Amino acid sequence: MRLAFFVNDVATEVDEYTTTRLARAAAQSGHEVWYVGVGDVDLGESDGQLVARAHAAEFERHDTLEAFMERIKERDAERIVMDDLDALFLRNESIDDLQERPWASPLGVVxxxxxxxxxxxxxxxxxxxxxxxxxxxxxxxPEKIRPRSLVTRDPKAIERFAGDVGHCVVKPVYGSKGRNVFMIEDAGEANLAQMTEAVLQDGYAIVQEFVDGGEDGDARIFLLEGQLLERDGKPAAFRRVPTGGDQRANISKGGRSTPLEIGGAERGIIEAMSEKLVADGMYFVGIDVIGDKVVEINAESPGGMQSVERLYDIDVCPTIIEALERRTRSKP
Incomplete structure (x- = not known):
């Protein structure tokens, strides 16, 4: 399989991240693997083909993630015809480019x-x-698996929603890593105006009813082709627990990960989401769950495999690559 990982910028890739683990698993399995940055593509010179200045990702025995990534960055770029790829794994985060490189933000999907x-x-x-x-x-x-919510750019509507439902969370519709995520106690929140202003600077806001248990963190559960991602009977899932006084459990905000037992609530959520995720082509996603509610779907470059490996001493990335190989083989 000829496989390319499409990232924001090859030079800024981090060895510990999920993308590196996926690429290493693919290269270790003998696939031809490439890294392509958002700004590395040409169109027009080769009879309308998409051509990329790509960096080869080759596995060497006993490679650590650090050595594997360092060698990718050190290699000179080579021109490859992307039309000839078997698969392209979109791993760029468009939100990361939205402010500094707005031209780059939509190009992964384009x-x-x-x-x-x-x-x-x-x-x-x-x-x-x-x-x-x-x-x-x-x-x-389905409404049964998500909290009551409001999407708006009207500060007064946010205030009314908080007055109606009480404790809630407000955050940007387009956002990641816990940026501009605020807890609102009720409509009388002293800093409500400042919170709302900060969120609306990023566009539309989504306000979600606070789910009981959210103060103790949330669960990150990985789904592959609409099913719980597992390897050797161990789930790719963990609980994210906030630290200090910050109730955001994002690992990037200092949250710590602990093991998660998949129970009836989690399996019910997966069952309710599976058919639509498959129909939409959401091959690999991470969902964030509190109790019996999904609070977020991470469909663009979901991460956290380092926590799965640390908690369960298992690498589930080969399972993802094996499924992708089967998918490419099944195409006409």
């Missing part, structure tokens, strides 16, 4: 859609990903 039309297997599906990168995507799933 190039992905072009290559999908040319017969390349693209994951996650670039057409659905246009919607799935937004927190609005959660609103397309």
């Amino acid at each position: 190039f992905g859609q072009m290559l999908k039309a040319r017969g390349v297997t693209v994951v996650n599906d670039p057409t659905s990903l246009t919607r799935a990168t937004s927190k609005l995507y959660l609103e397309e799933f």
